[in-house]
Amino acid sequence: MFLKKIALAGVVSLLGSAAMACSYQNEVPVKSLSAGFEAWKAVTDAMAECGNFQAELDQEFRTKQPAAFEANPSLYQIGGVSNGTITPLLNAGTIRPLDDLVEKYGQNLSPNQLIRINGQIMAVAMMVNTQHLMYRSDILADLGIDTPTTWDEVYAAAEKIKEAGVVDYPLGATMKSGWNIAQEFVNMYPGHGGKFFNDDNTTAVNSDAGLASLETMKKALDYTDPEVLVSDSTYVQQQFQQGKIAMANLWASRAGAMNDEAESQVVGKVAMAAAPKAVADGAPATTLWWDGIVIAKNISDEEADAAFRLAMEGLDTEMVQGANDAAIWLVGGYEPTDIATGAIETATANPAPPAYPSTTQMGLLHTALGNELPAFLTGERDAAATLIAIEEAYTTSAKEAGVLK
Amino acid sequence: MKFKTFAAFVGPSVFMMLLFIAAPLVSVFIQSFQVTQPILEQIEVETCTPGFLTQTCTTEIKTVPVLDEAGKTVTATRWVGLQSYRNVLQMDKFWSAVGNGSWNQIMQIDFWKALRFTLSFTLLTLPLVIGVGLAIALAVNNATRSIRGPIIFISLLPFIITPVIGSLSIYWLFVGDGILTAMMERWSGQNISMFAQAWTIELLMYFYRVWHVAPFAFVIFYAGLQTVNMDTLESAVIDGASRWERLRHVIVPHLMPLIIFIALIHLMDCYRVFDEIVGFRSQAHVISLQWLTFDFMTPDDAGNRAMSRASASSMLTMIGIVLLLIMPLRRTWRDHKGSAH
Numbered sequence: 001m002f003l004k005k006i007a008l009a010g011v012v013s014l015l016g017s018a019a020m021a022c023s024y025q026n027e028v029p030v031k032s033l034s035a036g037f038e039a040w041k042a043v044t045d046a047m048a049e050c051g052n053f054q055a056e057l058d059q060e061f062r063t064k065q066p067a068a069f070e071a072n073p074s075l076y077q078i079g080g081v082s083n084g085t086i087t088p089l090l091n092a093g094t095i096r097p098l099d100d101l102v103e104k105y106g107q108n109l110s111p112n113q114l115i116r117i118n119g120q121i122m123a124v125a126m127m128v129n130t131q132h133l134m135y136r137s138d139i140l141a142d143l144g145i146d147t148p149t150t151w152d153e154v155y156a157a158a159e160k161i162k163e164a165g166v167v168d169y170p171l172g173a174t175m176k177s178g179w180n181i182a183q184e185f186v187n188m189y190p191g192h193g194g195k196f197f198n199d200d201n202t203t204a205v206n207s208d209a210g211l212a213s214l215e216t217m218k219k220a221l222d223y224t225d226p227e228v229l230v231s232d233s234t235y236v237q238q239q240f241q242q243g244k245i246a247m248a249n250l251w252a253s254r255a256g257a258m259n260d261e262a263e264s265q266v267v268g269k270v271a272m273a274a275a276p277k278a279v280a281d282g283a284p285a286t287t288l289w290w291d292g293i294v295i296a297k298n299i300s301d302e303e304a305d306a307a308f309r310l311a312m313e314g315l316d317t318e319m320v321q322g323a324n325d326a327a328i329w330l331v332g333g334y335e336p337t338d339i340a341t342g343a344i345e346t347a348t349a350n351p352a353p354p355a356y357p358s359t360t361q362m363g364l365l366h367t368a369l370g371n372e373l374p375a376f377l378t379g380e381r382d383a384a385a386t387l388i389a390i391e392e393a394y395t396t397s398a399k400e401a402g403v404l405k
Numbered sequence: 406m407k408f409k410t411f412a413a414f415v416g417p418s419v420f421m422m423l424l425f426i427a428a429p430l431v432s433v434f435i436q437s438f439q440v441t442q443p444i445l446e447q448i449e450v451e452t453c454t455p456g457f458l459t460q461t462c463t464t465e466i467k468t469v470p471v472l473d474e475a476g477k478t479v480t481a482t483r484w485v486g487l488q489s490y491r492n493v494l495q496m497d498k499f500w501s502a503v504g505n506g507s508w509n510q511i512m513q514i515d516f517w518k519a520l521r522f523t524l525s526f527t528l529l530t531l532p533l534v535i536g537v538g539l540a541i542a543l544a545v546n547n548a549t550r551s552i553r554g555p556i557i558f559i560s561l562l563p564f565i566i567t568p569v570i571g572s573l574s575i576y577w578l579f580v581g582d583g584i585l586t587a588m589m590e591r592w593s594g595q596n597i598s599m600f601a602q603a604w605t606i607e608l609l610m611y612f613y614r615v616w617h618v619a620p621f622a623f624v625i626f627y628a629g630l631q632t633v634n635m636d637t638l639e640s641a642v643i644d645g646a647s648r649w650e651r652l653r654h655v656i657v658p659h660l661m662p663l664i665i666f667i668a669l670i671h672l673m674d675c676y677r678v679f680d681e682i683v684g685f686r687s688q689a690h691v692i693s694l695q696w697l698t699f700d701f702m703t704p705d706d707a708g709n710r711a712m713s714r715a716s717a718s719s720m721l722t723m724i725g726i727v728l729l730l731i732m733p734l735r736r737t738w739r740d741h742k743g744s745a746h
Contacts, residue, residue: 066708083454088708093472112460116453125455177689179706201468226601227581229689239581290455297476330455347456355454355461360445360468363707371515371700374689378603381513389513396492401709402442403468 022050022313028306030054032293033061033068034080037253039127039291042323043080047314061085069094074296077307082291086115086123087358095122095294101308108316113330115292125292126315127253127327130275130353131174131187132286132342134240134255135247137271139166150277151216151285154247158223161246171223172236172248175377180232182369183287187249188213190354191278191285201361201403203394205369206387214376214383216278216285221377229374240270249275249286252343256325259339272342274349284346287356290330361403368393430723437489437716441482443470489717493697516718519694520725526610526693527675527729533615534671535664538622543652545623546630557627564620572684575613576600603690610681610691618674622667629663630656662740665733672729676722694722 029052034040036057044055058064061080066088068075074094081089089095097120102109115123133148140147140157143164148154158170174180194209225231237254239245241264257263258270275286293311295304317333324335328343336344346353368390376386398404445468453462470478495514502510512518545556578585579599590597599605633656641651679695682688701715
């Protein structure tokens with residue numbers, strides 16, 4: 001009897017909160033597929049309050065999404081994408097223009113959120129993300145080190161921290177072989193003034209900027225964990241939380257976790273600054289990303305209508321107020337706190353870092369970088385040979401993909 | 406058995422094998438000689454992305470696939486002969502490295518690097534699995550009946566663990582300051598990083614695979630030991646044969662068909678080593694042939710997959726397995742024919 005009462009009370013309170021949080025009752029079944037980090041959890045939880053909604057949060061979403069959206073009818077109505085993963089959906093034409101839906105339901109969106117491709121709104125952005133410098137402010141203050149602004153200064157600071165011996169390793173880095181290590185290069189290379197492609201789609205990484213980027217990356221190994229070639233963002237985040245490292249160029253979306261008292265031993269001790277520059281007068285050596293939602297093309301107009309309305313409910317001010325520190329939100333009502341300073345300084349730097357250049361060719365080059373860079377960092381191959389290997393690997397796959405003749 | 410009965414029993418299985426093994430194999434074989442590409446065009450695209458406060462719009466020439474009226478990507482398939490195989494094997498680089506006499510240069514080519522590891526993994530774990538499996542079987546066979554059950558149960562445990570889970574557990578036990586690394590560090594007083602260099606990773610992989618597969622060999626050998634002819638063993642004892650000589654001349658020859666059977670299964674399984682690579686995240690240091698195929702097939706952020714090279718690579722893996730199996734299979738065939746006379 002007692003249990004029954006409790007259960008009943010629980011159901012009633014759930015119903016109550018759902019009715020409170022969502023302004024309407026969603027009648028059309030809607031499913032979404034997105035990445036699994038904190039911000040997506042906040043958004044999909046807010047959408048779920050309207051009912052009839054099922055969210056799939058999966059870090060492997062990038063491999064699933066193109067095929068799932070190509071199905072007819074599409075397996076998901078809403079997709080969570082970033083500027084890196086929207087490309088295959090755009091190329092295959094499996095997402096729909098949102099202009100009429102934005103007009104109908106998007107009164108609260110700011111123009112800044114609307115991702116326009118050739119004038120048509122193809123996605124609605126909700127947050128920006130970038131890799132920037134995160135550092136233990138207490139350690140740097142104790143040792144009298146100013147916040148580093150260039151990679152040379154980062155290494156100088158790392159040297160001092162290493163001598164002081166206050167942490168296991170002065171630096172953390174997301175250098176896991178594959179996507180992560182390739183991204184480190186993609187951050188560093190434009191910072192050295194390099195461009196990725198020539199006009200004829202051949203790659204231009206085999207250049208002085210390429211050599212300089214590799215040298216800068218390799219210097220990090222003196223200060224990182226020797227197992228850095230298996231460490232991804234989550235691993236670096238944990239090293240920070242456990243007080244093992246003092247500095248890292250890490251994703252802004254990971255900043256909130258530093259102050260999570262359930263996980264972190266360094267609450268309030270980690271500060272954020274702009275991504276370090278590769279050269280003193282250049283842009284911060286990083287790339288800018290956005291995350292947002294798209295609506296599938298292969299679904300009925302009613303479904304698209306319901307899905308977009310639901311997404312707008314998930315991207316409202318109420319959601320942001322409940323999860324203010326989960327991301328650098330673009331949604332109205334966001335109050336930037338201390339942990340957002342690094343990302344904002346990075347994005348507003350002059351010259352500003354580029355957005356991640358997502359194209360078919362970039363996808364191929366990213367894979368080539370991810371496979372060939374480790375041999376350089378393990379010392380099996382020198383910088384010049386590595387750049388040649390990257391160029392050859394890119395050329396082979398670009399020919400197979402039809403990008404090069 | 407009547408042919409009709411035989412066919413009724415075997416039919417469903419043959420049908421399934423044709424459908425799920427033979428047909429995909431043929432399709433992969435054909436695809437390894439083809440390249441399917443989308444028709445691409447270069448167009449000018451204006452992209453507006455969020456910044457802080459205002460948007461930034463850039464106009465650039467992008468290479469994008471052409472879509473037909475139904476909204477499908479238009480693709481063209483053409484025959485390329487052995488091009489995909491050349492791309493995987495990279496023989497020109499291989500021969501120039503051989504010409505330079507540089508082992509290090511050969512190991513820079515993905516396929517040869519993967520082949521080197523796959524072969525050493527397969528061939529080094531084989532005797533260990535058979536040896537350890539036989540040792541456990543003999544130990545259990547000689548143990549008192551009362552503790553036999555629990556021993557069998559405990560020795561079988563590693564085998565029932567899903568390979569991916571098993572390799573992930575080993576990874577977590579050893580990575581960074583994992584429990585076992587921390588223990589080793591306390592004993593040795595040194596900072597140990599098991600995942601920082603290739604040889605320690607490989608060592609862990611060998612250890613893990615032997616730990617995982619030895620129970621299988623044990624079960625088979627233990628069953629085999631129950632059928633050893635006691636009269637022969639007793640007469641060997643009377644002839645003054647030592648325990649080692651009995652093992653060498655009576656037990657091992659009796660178990661030989663089982664040893665061959667386990668060797669066959671092990672060669673086939675190990676040549677497709679994959680779980681360890683993913684579980685240990687060893688791609689920077691150690692890769693295997695099966696992982697290479699997987700890597701070709703995995704789409705990148707822009708949705709590209711190297712299907713032709715993946716097909717060529719899996720055909721090469723199959724050829725490798727066939728070559729490896731020829732030796733033990735020929736022996737079995739000879740024995741089989743011999744016993745018929």
